[in-house]
Every structure is written in C-alpha cells, then in structure tokens.
Amino acid sequence: MSIDQLIKEANIHSAVHDKNTARLVINKDKVVDTNTVEGLKVDTKEIKDGVDINISLEKNTVVENPVHLCFGVTHKKAIQKIVINIDIGENSKIDIFSHCVFPNAVDVKHIMDGKIQVGKNASYSYTEKHIHSEEGGITVIPKAKIILEENARLKTIFELIRGRVGSIDIDYETTCKDNSVMEMTAKIDGKGDDIIKIKEAGNLIGKWSRGVLTSKVAVRDNARAEIYNKLIASAEFARGHVDCKEVIQGNGKASAIPIVEVSNPRAHVTHEASIGSVDSKQLQTLMSRGLSEDKAVELIIDGLLS
Amino acid sequence: MGILEAKNISLSINGNKILDNLDIDFWEGYVHAIVGPNGVGKTTLGNVIMGLEGYRDFEGDILLNGKSIKKLNVYERAKSGITMAWQEPARFEGLTVEKFIKAGAKDKSIEKVKDALKKVGMAPEVYMGRAVDKSLSGGERKKVELASILAIDPKIVILDEPDSGIDVASLENIFNAIRFLKENGATVILITHSLEVLKQSEHAFLLCCGTVLRRGNVEEIRQYFEDKCIPCDHKNKPEQNGVKL
Numbered sequence: 318m319s320i321d322q323l324i325k326e327a328n329i330h331s332a333v334h335d336k337n338t339a340r341l342v343i344n345k346d347k348v349v350d351t352n353t354v355e356g357l358k359v360d361t362k363e364i365k366d367g368v369d370i371n372i373s374l375e376k377n378t379v380v381e382n383p384v385h386l387c388f389g390v391t392h393k394k395a396i397q398k399i400v401i402n403i404d405i406g407e408n409s410k411i412d413i414f415s416h417c418v419f420p421n422a423v424d425v426k427h428i429m430d431g432k433i434q435v436g437k438n439a440s441y442s443y444t445e446k447h448i449h450s451e452e453g454g455i456t457v458i459p460k461a462k463i464i465l466e467e468n469a470r471l472k473t474i475f476e477l478i479r480g481r482v483g484s485i486d487i488d489y490e491t492t493c494k495d496n497s498v499m500e501m502t503a504k505i506d507g508k509g510d511d512i513i514k515i516k517e518a519g520n521l522i523g524k525w526s527r528g529v530l531t532s533k534v535a536v537r538d539n540a541r542a543e544i545y546n547k548l549i550a551s552a553e554f555a556r557g558h559v560d561c562k563e564v565i566q567g568n569g570k571a572s573a574i575p576i577v578e579v580s581n582p583r584a585h586v587t588h589e590a591s592i593g594s595v596d597s598k599q600l601q602t603l604m605s606r607g608l609s610e611d612k613a614v615e616l617i618i619d620g621l622l623s
Numbered sequence: 624m625g626i627l628e629a630k631n632i633s634l635s636i637n638g639n640k641i642l643d644n645l646d647i648d649f650w651e652g653y654v655h656a657i658v659g660p661n662g663v664g665k666t667t668l669g670n671v672i673m674g675l676e677g678y679r680d681f682e683g684d685i686l687l688n689g690k691s692i693k694k695l696n697v698y699e700r701a702k703s704g705i706t707m708a709w710q711e712p713a714r715f716e717g718l719t720v721e722k723f724i725k726a727g728a729k730d731k732s733i734e735k736v737k738d739a740l741k742k743v744g745m746a747p748e749v750y751m752g753r754a755v756d757k758s759l760s761g762g763e764r765k766k767v768e769l770a771s772i773l774a775i776d777p778k779i780v781i782l783d784e785p786d787s788g789i790d791v792a793s794l795e796n797i798f799n800a801i802r803f804l805k806e807n808g809a810t811v812i813l814i815t816h817s818l819e820v821l822k823q824s825e826h827a828f829l830l831c832c833g834t835v836l837r838r839g840n841v842e843e844i845r846q847y848f849e850d851k852c853i854p855c856d857h858k859n860k861p862e863q864n865g866v867k868l
C-alpha cells in the first residue's frame with residue numbers, strides 16, 4: 318500500500334510498469350522495487366536508517382528512457398539516509414529523475430550524500446523533484462560532490478513540486494575539467510516558517526569549461542532563505558554565470574550572496590542577484606480579474622521563478 | 624436606476640481633492656464614455672469603482688444593482704462582475720500571455736485564449752508563449768490586457784484609455800472588441816480623452832475637476848469637449864473661471 322502511494326504521488330506509473338525503464342524505489346530504509354537496463358548496474362545495500370546505492374553506467378552506453386529513482390518515506394516520523402555513488406562511463410548518456418516523496422511527513426529527516434563522476438564526453442542530467450506534506454515537518458539535507466571529466470555535461474534541477482519545504486539545506490559542488498559544461502538550478506517556494514539554504518558551488522578548473530548556477534526562491538509568511546552560490550574560474554577561457562533570484566512577500570526574509578572568484582585573466586564570470594517583492598499593481602491587476610490574493614501571489618511568483 | 628451608480632463621491636489624496644462630490648450612473652448593456660482632459664480624475668474614478676488599494680477611503684457610495692459595494696475589496700468586486708483594463712497595464716516577469724489570459728477566465732480552455740487574442744488582432748501562435756513582461760511593446764501589452772478582459776466575459780468593464788499606445792492599424796481591433804463586449808451583454812465604461820474612442824460610445828459624461836460637468840448624448844458631449852476642453856480653457860479651475868458646474 319505504501320508503495321502504491323509513493324508511485325501515485327511521484328506520478329511514475331508508466332515507468333514502474335515498463336521493463337525498458339530502469340528504476341529504484343525505496344521506502345525509508347527498504348528497497349521495495351528495482352529494475353535495470355543493459356549497461357546500467359544498480360547495487361543497493363540497506364544500512365542503518367537508509368540505503369547505500371551504487372549506480373554505474375558502462376562506457377559508450379546511451380540509456381534511452383529516463384531512470385526513475387524514488388526516495389520515499391510514507392511514515393510520519395522517520396530518518397532516511399541515502400548514500401549514493403554514481404559513475405557514468407565515457408561517451409555515455411543518462412537522464413535521472415529523482416522523486417523525493419514524503420507525503421505524510423510530520424517529522425521526517427532526509428539526508429542524501431552523493432558522489433557523482435561523469436566520464437569523458439558523457440552526459441548526465443539529474444532532476445530532483447520533491448513532494449512534501451503540508452505540515453512542513455521535514456528536514457532535507459542533500460549534499461553532492463560532482464566531477465565532470467573532459468567534455469562532460471551536467472544538468473541538475475532541484476524543485477519542490479508540492480507541499481511545504483520545511484527545512485532544506487542544499488550543498489552541491491561541481492568540479493569541471495576541460496571543455497565540460499555544468500548547469501545547476503534550484504527552484505523553491507517557501508511558506509509558513511520554512512527555512513531554505515542553498516549552497517551551489519562550481520570550480521571551473523578546466524580550459525574552456527563553462528558553468529551556470531541558478532537559484533530561484535520565493536519566501537512568504539515567515540519563511541527564510543539564504544543563497545550562497547559560488548563560482549570559481551581558474552582556467553583559461555573558463556566561462557561562468559551565477560544567478561540568484563528571490564521574491565519576498567509578507568514577513569519573508571531573503572539573502573543572496575553570489576560569489577565569483579577568477580584567478581585566470583582569460584576566464585570570465587558574471588553574476589546577478591535580485592531580491593524583489595510582489596508588486597502591488599500586479600496583485601491588484603490579477604485581483605481585478607477575479608483571483609483571490611493568494612492565487613494572485615502564487616501566479617506572480619510562479620512567473621518570477623519560471 | 625443604472626446597474627452601477629456612484630453617489631457623491633469625494634476623494635482626497637495627500638490633501639488634494641481629486642474627486643469632488645461626483646455623481647455618475649451607468650445603464651446596463653450600454654457603452655458609456657467618460658471624457659475629459661488629462662488630470663481631471665478619470666483614472667481615479669475608475670480605480671475607485673474597481674476598489675483598488677489606495678482608492679477605498681472615499682466619501683459617498685457605490686451601488687451595484689442598488690446594493691452598496693463600498694466595503695468590498697477589488698477581488699470581491701471582480702467576483703461580483705466588475706473588471707478593469709488598466710491605462711498602463713502591469714508587467715509580469717515570466718508569466719506567459721496564455722497563463723495571464725487564463726487566470727481570470729471561467730472557461731480556461733486553450734480555445735478561449737486563442738479566441739480572445741484573435742479578437743484583439745493578435746496571432747495566438749506568436750503571442751501565447753510570450754511573457755507579459757518588458758519584452759512586449761506598450762501597444763502589445765494593451766492588447767493583451769484587453770484580451771484578458773474578453774476572456775472573462777465580464778458584466779461591467781472599465782477600459783481606461785483603451786487606445787493608448789495602439790497604432791492606427793490596430794485601432795479597429797480595439798473598437799471591434801468593444802462591440803463584442805456590448806454584444807455579449809456587458810456594460811462598458813470607456814475612459815478616454817480621444818474623440819475617436821468617444822465615438823464608440825452611446826452615452827457620455829464629461830469630467831472636469833473631479834466631477835461630472837455634463838452628461839448626454841455622444842455628439843453633444845463631443846462638441847462641448849472639442850470646443851471647451853481642447854485645450855482646456857480654464858486650467859482645471861472651473862468655478863474661478865466662471866464655468867457653470
């Protein structure tokens with residue numbers, strides 16, 4: 318029953334019933350369903366309060382269908398630790414959707430510790446979608462260290478799809494070798510007494526490496542957000558951009574600290590940070606079209622974070 | 624009795640009297656115009672009727688079908704069937720034209736959005752995915768504003784300077800949209816200082832110094848407006864200049 322709820326909440330019905338789609342479904346500290354495809358190896362080991370996962374993709378392998386990982390906790394109170402190691406072979410390509418589903422959480426802590434290597438010429442995308450309860454009793458602490466080999470590509474997206482943030486503390490760091498490209502994006506909408514902390518870092522150590530760090534956060538009610546995004550470029554022709562955008566409403570508080578460090582005269586990194594509020598004229602306009610204040614704020618923030 | 628009446632409206636902002644004991648009423652299903660030169664209080668009156676923030680604290684009363692709506696906020700007034708297209712519409716970063724138009728529409732189908740855009744002369748496939756932000760020209764933004772009004776099927780609609788920023792070629796689209804609103808049974812209130820727009824109405828009010836100086840048929844108001852108000856011959860101080868209110 319609990320598995321059904323996870324699959325339903327994560328909306329991965331078709332993936333679960335397709336033998337050509339790789340997946341791994343975990344509820345708290347138990348592996349409840351798994352499937353893999355050619356070239357992709359998924360090893361799991363149940364540990365105290367969690368699961369240790371090793372995923373490796375052979376070289377020269379393109380995984381056609383996105384891989385679905387579902388890290389769920391259907392319990393009200395629990396700790397879930399995910400230790401994950403991902404190794405993408407040379408010239409390979411994979412897209413992973415990670416569904417973090419805590420629909421009943423009153424007091425749930427989800428800790429993720431990731432190490433990811435993306436081989437030469439390989440391409441890796443990781444989309445993390447969070448579905449939380451409306452209680453806000455969730456603490457999410459995702460950490461990842463990522464290495465991109467020459468010519469590798471990385472794209473990560475962190476998104477809260479539904480429910481309250483609770484407390485989120487993201488810490489991602491990517492090191493980029495020659496000609497590699499990384500794009501890391503976080504999009505979070507905080508309400509109530511949510512606390513959001515985002516630390517994205519990129520080290521452009523390779524020639525011609527490129528990176529973009531983007532954070533878009535809204536805070537309403539009494540929510541708090543802090544963004545520290547840091548991009549360091551030390552190689553010739555490295556190019557980077559840091560973008561922090563925050564919207565505040567009500568008693569929300571936000572800070573954005575983009576840090577750029579350039580130690581090579583031929584590298585170039587730019588940044589922008591903005592903290593805005595929902596404008597009264599926008600609000601009044603939508604209300605004059607028959608939207609309640611809440612609905613209007615939602616639509617405006619939705620646009621700002623898109 | 625009109626569908627909408629404003630009675631003895633007075634409003635001061637920062638100590639300046641902007642609306643002065645103003646009386647006005649609108650008949651159901653008619654296209655009305657409120658004309659007057661810049662600064663006489665036309666937009667302010669529209670804002671007061673719509674119930675916008677900052678325009679709620681006035682003397683007098685506003686009645687919809689005989690019932691006071693004075694205490695209702697902008698959302699509640701919208702819910703009772705009143706809406707407004709702004710003289711200078713707000714811009715929304717990241718919000719698509721499609722979502723913006725859908726926002727107020729009861730029928731949220733894609734056909735409704737397309738239809739509304741077509742009615743103001745905009746190609747849906749070009750504009751639906753665009754953002755309602757700085758990247759739209761002033762005229763485009765005005766047309767999107769009007770399209771969003773059309774999609775609502777409002778009972779009462781205030782169009783504040785619907786032609787501002789609109790090029791001659793598109794003017795006819797705006798006028799068609801006004802006709803469409805009327806055919807749909809809406810009561811239309813055109814706020815304007817343009818003779819072209821005035822001609823689209825069936826009944827007109829001339830505003831002067833925050834009050835209604837004259838009301839009557841369009842031709843009569845047009846002539847008075849053209850003779851006395853372009854340019855304004857008393858610099859917005861009618862009593863002092865012997866103009867009979």
Ligand SMILES: Nc1ncnc2c1ncn2[C@@H]1O[C@H](COP(=O)(O)OP(=O)(O)O)[C@@H](O)[C@H]1O
Nearest residue numbers: 636637641659660661662663664665666667668
């Ligand atoms: N929020 C406001 N604060 C200060 N003055 C205002 C405000 N709204 C309107 N006014 C003043 O009221 C007068 C009437 O303005 P408005 O209603 O916009 O005129 P119109 O639409 O007829 O050109 C102007 O002098 C304008 O500056």
Ligand SMILES: [Mg+2]
Nearest residue numbers: 665666667710
């Ligand atoms: Mg005006």
